[in-house]
Amino acid sequence: MAKSGTFRNRLLTAAALGFVFVSGAVPAYAVSKEIVALQTQVQQLLDQMQRLQSTMDSRFGVMQHLAEQTADAANQVTASVSAMQKKLDAQNEAASGKVDTVSGQVQSLNDSVDELKARIAKLDKTLQDMQAQLQTMQTQSAQGPQAAMPPGGAPPTSPPGQDAGQPAAMTPNNAPATSQAPPLQETLQAGVRDFNAGRSQVAAGEFQDVIHYYPLDDMAGTARFYLGEIAYQQQDYANAITNYNAVLEGFSGNAKAASAQLHKAYALLATDKKDAGIHELRALIQRHPQTPEARAARSKLNELGVKIVPAATAH
Numbered sequence: 001m002a003k004s005g006t007f008r009n010r011l012l013t014a015a016a017l018g019f020v021f022v023s024g025a026v027p028a029y030a031v032s033k034e035i036v037a038l039q040t041q042v043q044q045l046l047d048q049m050q051r052l053q054s055t056m057d058s059r060f061g062v063m064q065h066l067a068e069q070t071a072d073a074a075n076q077v078t079a080s081v082s083a084m085q086k087k088l089d090a091q092n093e094a095a096s097g098k099v100d101t102v103s104g105q106v107q108s109l110n111d112s113v114d115e116l117k118a119r120i121a122k123l124d125k126t127l128q129d130m131q132a133q134l135q136t137m138q139t140q141s142a143q144g145p146q147a148a149m150p151p152g153g154a155p156p157t158s159p160p161g162q163d164a165g166q167p168a169a170m171t172p173n174n175a176p177a178t179s180q181a182p183p184l185q186e187t188l189q190a191g192v193r194d195f196n197a198g199r200s201q202v203a204a205g206e207f208q209d210v211i212h213y214y215p216l217d218d219m220a221g222t223a224r225f226y227l228g229e230i231a232y233q234q235q236d237y238a239n240a241i242t243n244y245n246a247v248l249e250g251f252s253g254n255a256k257a258a259s260a261q262l263h264k265a266y267a268l269l270a271t272d273k274k275d276a277g278i279h280e281l282r283a284l285i286q287r288h289p290q291t292p293e294a295r296a297a298r299s300k301l302n303e304l305g306v307k308i309v310p311a312a313t314a315h
Contacts, residue, residue, distance in 0.1 A: 258288040
């Protein structure tokens with residue numbers, strides 16, 4: 001704009017100087033038609049230059065206005081795209097949170113069903129044991145009078161080589177049954193001491209005794225947990241997961257249940273089952289949110305770069 005104005009001023013100055021020069025070089029009385037024609041042409045030229053300059057200024061203004069409109073439109077498009085991207089990100093984040101929440105609720109429901117199944121299995125086993133004991137007692141009661149008095153009312157005769165006054169010899173069939181089960185609490189405590197002392201093989205045998213003789217007691221769940229720990233230390237992750245699952249499915253109320261689920265997740269991650277491990281960590285956080293195991297699970301998820309859904313979003 002400034003350059004075109006300067007150019008126009010220079011042309012006007014040159015034309016004026018030329019006009020003055022022509023007018024000064026020729027006397028007023030000697031003005032001829034040629035000079036008048038030249039002056040007329042110069043004036044026409046100046047007029048054309050002014051019209052050209054005006055046209056250029058007008059077109060330049062229109063172009064500048066169009067450029068500004070284009071820039072504004074581009075800025076509006078950019079702002080709209082950014083807003084849409086933020087909205088999509090928020091929707092994706094909300095959807096991910098809902099999926100995680102639903103997944104946690106489904107996991108909790110599955111856990112409740114598994115716990116109910118385990119309790120039903122325990123009750124069924126207890127009922128079967130009671131029925132077996134009742135049948136044994138009934139059999140012994142039915143055989144007792146017959147053993148005391150043989151048919152015909154005759155007193156029992158002594159075996160050959162034995163006097164009638166001497167007591168009958170004990171035989172394997174009528175020998176009193178003696179319990180071979182070790183004391184529960186002492187056996188478990190001994191296993192824990194041996195485990196902490198590094199005597200894994202001895203501890204495993206003691207934990208197996210607890211499970212064998214007291215399969216329905218809650219301490220059997222604790223023994224299962226320590227068997228999983230022994231297998232985990234030996235990098236036998238499959239066996240460790242089996243024992244941890246036994247705790248979670250059969251003894252979900254055990255004090256070691258949270259640790260069993262945490263270490264199960266570690267074992268899954270150690271065997272490159274990342275999705276399953278993350279699922280166990282999230283389920284642990286939802287099931288035992290205020291425990292040290294839940295804090296360890298959150299730390300592990302952060303280490304894996306997995307987003308943790310806040311507890312407030314779970315309904």
